[in-house]
Amino acid sequence: MRDFVLERPRSISEALEILKNQGEKAILKSGGTDVIVWLHKSLKEPDYLVDLTGIDQLRGIVMNDDNVEIRALVTLNQVIEDNAMNRYFPALVQACKAHSDPLIRNRATVVGNICAAVPSGDMIAPLMCYDAKVEIVGSRGTREVPVSDFITGPKKTSLRQEEIVTGIRIAIPFVETSGCYLKATRREALDIAQAAVCCTLHKGDSREFRIAFCAVSPRPLRAVEAEKLLNSSSVIDDSIIENAARLAADAVNPITDVRASREYRIDMIGELTKRAISLCLRGPAEEGGHI
């Protein structure tokens, strides 16, 4: 591993000061489960590594009146063990369980997964369905960006050089909901998705389905046409589900790589979408996971 200076700021303002002084020579790290591997493989060669794990302001899942904030140092296992996250955001909890393995989940963070911005990031699809906002702080103040705008391409985000993601904010659904995350993999741990589908159902005055994908597009993607069909149908029968799955498969544009071919991925999106809709209709207790 190439040498670098490790900075361990104790506050957000101290971290911003380091970023301001070092500019492009610095990169950020939270859990480090991606960043340290990149450093090992010389995929990144920063002069300064800014480790955020010493900043207490970035810890905790904070419930407010109508939203929840997942701060930058919250690990996947902390989400899995949190009662409110299980109650309100089951699809996100299932995505956390489908990520890596129980040991890595003690370090890997939800925010880090979004900032790594790889198309196979497991947190992306559920946060798209829950319409999450990325909270950013910089020397010029704070701003908030929807997840869909935050990730601009494979490993690319709209985070500027002198900014830090402090957390993710999600509105609490005050209606009955169900949700699931279905992930096609070759084995059930330590594997990256060949394709995955997240589906949530909010049962308020009107029923609202949301569907998003993982590992089948360069940027985060919702199945807009499939959602329209489902949300405008008074009765969801097998033929509607079949049509929605076809619209979902039409919406994605995957690549062929070592994990799966483009064709296989498109087929799996159709199949996973069908299963995900059915699971959501059956109710909140249904668990997704690896397929």
Added chain:
Amino acid sequence: MKDKYVTLTINGRKTTRVVEDRTTLLTALREYGVTSLKRGCEEGECGACTVIMNGLPQKSCLILAREAEGAEILTVEGLVEKGRLHPIQQAFIDEGAIQCGYCTPGMVMTTYALLSKNPSPEEEEIREALSGNICRCTGYLSIIRAVKKSADILSGKAKGGEACEDY
């Protein structure tokens, strides 16, 4: 390159180590003399470097040594008491859950963490807990038997085999 210091507690003993910024916890612990944890893949895949840090099982190749400032680290060396093997270690021997032995210290520490939280896990829970520790000698069935036996011994449901006094 400038040397830095990290003060941490390794198996109950507080120590200050000289490290570089880029030194991983794995390297720092092995240089200290705690060599039970193994350098396998160094990218978080294999679990051979698993330690318990502040109560949570983690892969030490993915942690920088300086991040462990003030931390409590437990490794297999810390499980041995007065020369007697811990019941989990003994169960791994008794069940033939060791072949080449490279993955074993990581498996033992993950098992320790699991049983501390869940004293009588179902087989599915054992498989899930150990899913980040990889054995390439294909010994999973005996490893799972060893975890079940450890759970039974630690909860008093079964008597452990006699430990080897001189280990």
